[in-house]
Amino acid sequence: MTTVTVSPVSPVCGQSVTVCAQVTAVAPGTCVPTGSVTFVIAGGPTLTGTLDGSGKACVTTGALSVGTHAVTATYAGNAGVAGSSGSGSVTVGQASTATTLTSSPNPSAPGQTVTFTATVSALPPATGTPTGTVTFLISGGPTLTGTLNGSGQATVSTSALTAGPHTVIATYSGDGCFAGSTSPAIIQTVVVAGTTTTVTATPATIRLRFNGTLVIPTMSATLRDASNNPLPGRTITFVANSALGPITLGSAVTNASGTATLSNITVDPTVLTASTYTASFAGAPGLSPSSGSASLTFQPTPILP
Incomplete structure (x- = not known):
């Protein structure tokens, strides 16, 4: 038997x-x-x-x-x-996939050729390389289609992007073996060459905790271009302007609204000699460096947990 x-x-x-x-x-x-x-x-x-x-x-x-x-x-x-x-x-059954998306260069200038690359991978326990096509949807730009190669990558290019941020997603359509999937969105920033930027910082406070330490609950700054468009994905560095010299507080990356935020920053007592802080953007291809300052005030009460 x-x-x-x-x-x-x-x-x-x-x-x-x-x-x-x-x-x-x-x-x-x-x-x-x-x-x-x-x-x-x-x-x-x-x-x-x-x-x-x-x-x-x-x-x-x-x-x-x-x-x-x-x-x-x-x-x-x-x-x-x-x-x-x-x-x-x-x-x-059909195997699940994951799609990731990158672009180069980013940022780019109006009329410059930008290349988008989607990579589609089989998720365990499946193995193998997906086949088929990927659709690239670009806000304020064209919709493009690319074919996956033997490495599971599809590449498309365009020079038709205008100034400003463009949201881009890549969607894999699936094949007989693998199910479709969509990438997380990325922001393609198109800027006029040499465009100026502006950093706007917001006032922040220094607070005392019950354990005797000092903390800055939050500080933030917003980065915008010359047309007042937010610039996401950029690093902003925060420095307290103390009487004893600059004190680096940390750095953060701007979100989709162009705002970078630091939270719950434990600081040394020397920061009490600072009445302002400065948020700085170091610049990038097509973007000028800039900085902005705001007040930094000690608020002794109420004491924080």
Whole structure:
């Protein structure tokens, strides 16, 4: 008698599947079956496995497409045990994917060629490389389509982007094996060459905690270009202007609104000699450096936890 088992029970496309056949002698026979078992997988390969000391043979394949596949295992028999066959099935589902997106250069200038690259990867337990197309949707710009190469990457280029921030996402359409997916959005910033920037800082306070330490609960600054557009993804550095010299408080990256924020900054008592702080942007290709200052005030009460 031959029985068939499949593992895992619910595989996905590109995942290795193990098919086993257990061959046992039917009473009153007591011989341990030896020899080989032929596995025929509908829509898949035909494989051969050798019985071990317990009468079990297993084969593995990662070449099964999405859908249900009938499996037949045939034992040819040996001198003491007659041949037999068993059947089963395996249902393979679509594999999940993840799509990531990058652009270069970023920032860019109006009319400059910008290249967008999407990378589509199979998520475990699936293996293999997705195929098919990726659609790139650019706010205020064209919608482009690229074909995945052998490395799972699709690349498109455009020189049609106008000044300002553009939100870009890449959507993979899927194929017979892999399900579609959409990338997180990125911001492509297009600026006029040499455009000036402005940093606007907001007033901040120094507070006392019950444990005797000093903390600045929050400080923030906003970065904008000459047209007052926010500039996301830029690093702003915060420095307290103390009587003993500048004290670096930290840095943060601007969000979609162009605002960078530091929170719960533990500081040395020397910061009490500072009445202002400065938020600075070091500049970038096409963007001039800039800075802005705001008041930094000690507020002794109420005491914070």
